[in-house]
Structures are given as structure tokens and as C-alpha cells.
Amino acid sequence: MTDEGMTTTKVDEALLVIDVQNEYFTGRLPVTFPEGSLNNILRAMDYAARAGMPVAVIQHSAAAKDSPTFRKGSEEWKLHPEIEIRKRDILIEKSLPGSFTGTGLEKWLREAGLARVAICGYMAQMCCDTTARQAFHLGFAVDFLSDAIGTLAVQNSAGSISAPDLHRAVMVTQAMRFARVIETKEWIGEALIVG
Numbered sequence: 001m002t003d004e005g006m007t008t009t010k011v012d013e014a015l016l017v018i019d020v021q022n023e024y025f026t027g028r029l030p031v032t033f034p035e036g037s038l039n040n041i042l043r044a045m046d047y048a049a050r051a052g053m054p055v056a057v058i059q060h061s062a063a064a065k066d067s068p069t070f071r072k073g074s075e076e077w078k079l080h081p082e083i084e085i086r087k088r089d090i091l092i093e094k095s096l097p098g099s100f101t102g103t104g105l106e107k108w109l110r111e112a113g114l115a116r117v118a119i120c121g122y123m124a125q126m127c128c129d130t131t132a133r134q135a136f137h138l139g140f141a142v143d144f145l146s147d148a149i150g151t152l153a154v155q156n157s158a159g160s161i162s163a164p165d166l167h168r169a170v171m172v173t174q175a176m177r178f179a180r181v182i183e184t185k186e187w188i189g190e191a192l193i194v195g
Contacts, residue, residue, distance in 0.1 A: 018121030
């Protein structure tokens with residue numbers, strides 16, 4: 001039977017869907033790598049819904065009201081339409097890269113008795129990386145869904161890096177200590193075996 005037809009899962013894990021907002025599709029920060037990251041995010045969400053796995057959707061809001069990106073209420077700030085229509089158990093709004101900072105995420109996870117989080121969304125080097133490190137520091141096990149976490153090329157005063165190189169650097173660093181880096185298909189397949 002395919003993973004689409006199965007509904008068993010680990011009962012102690014929540015899926016965190018981080019910042020899948022229009023800013024990364026039609027705004028100033030278009031995600032380019034890996035190809036298909038949105039489809040893998042949707043696949044993870046659909047699996048979680050079928051399996052009864054708790055899902056937290058996290059939405060970034062810029063702290064400055066005149067911010068050029070993630071300005072609350074703007075079209076770019078809104079969740080991607082495919083995320084908006086999918087099942088979620090909680091919507092968490094944040095204004096810093098870490099999804100635990102100044103939010104109710106930890107309380108929600110603890111009250112649900114969850115010991116593990118699976119992370120997908122945007123961007124690899126910023127909010128996904130920070131949230132994974134925070135989760136690790138708080139004692140949660142972390143699954144980092146590598147093909148469902150995206151990024152883009154970056155250039156700043158420290159230099160420049162391509163999207164594939166930046167993505168790989170984050171995945172390698174996460175796997176050193178903070179998270180189990182795993183592809184979405186493998187994560188779903190493992191949950192089916194465990195269940």
C-alpha cells in the first residue's frame with residue numbers, strides 16, 4: 001500500500017510548517033532551492049492530516065510596520081493559498097526567526113505531550129535553522145525535512161553563496177548535532193513502519 005493510503009504515525013510528533021507565505025513566491029524573497037519544496041511541504045501536511053498528527057503553522061510578521069517584507073496584512077504576508085486550505089491545529093504568529101521566541105509554541109507542544117517535531121518551510125538558514133536549534137535546546141527531538149525546507153542565493157557584506165550551497169551547509173550543520181536530516185518521503189515511510 002502507498003503512503004497516501006496509510007494513516008499510522010508516531011504519536012509523539014508534531015509537524016511545524018514555518019513561514020510558507022507569499023513573500024517567498026510573489027514577494028521580494030523568492031525561494032529557488034530545492035525544486036519542489038512546496039510540493040513536499042504539502043505532502044507532509046497531507047500526510048499529517050491523514051495520520052492525525054498535530055500541525056502548527058507558523059507565520060512571520062515584521063516587527064516594523066513599514067517593513068518592505070512580511071508587513072502584517074500585506075498580500076506577501078499572507079500564507080500561501082495551499083497552506084491556508086490545509087488542516088492545522090494552531091496558527092502561531094512570530095516576529096523573530098525562532099518560532100519559540102515570544103510565542104505559545106512550547107506550551108502547546110508540552111500540553112499535547114509531544115517529544116518530537118518535524119520541521120518544514122522557509123528559509124533553511126534563518127527560521128527553520130533557528131527553530132530547530134531552539135527545539136533541540138528545549139529537549140525536543142527534531143526531524144528536519146530537507147526537501148521540504150527551501151532557500152535562495154544570498155549576497156551581503158560577508159560574501160555570497162548559491163542556494164544549493166547554502167541549503168547543503170544548513171543540512172550538514174543540522175545533522176552534526178541538532179536534528180535528524182531526512183527527506184519527506186523517508187519521513188512518511190518511516191512513520192508508516194513505526195505505526
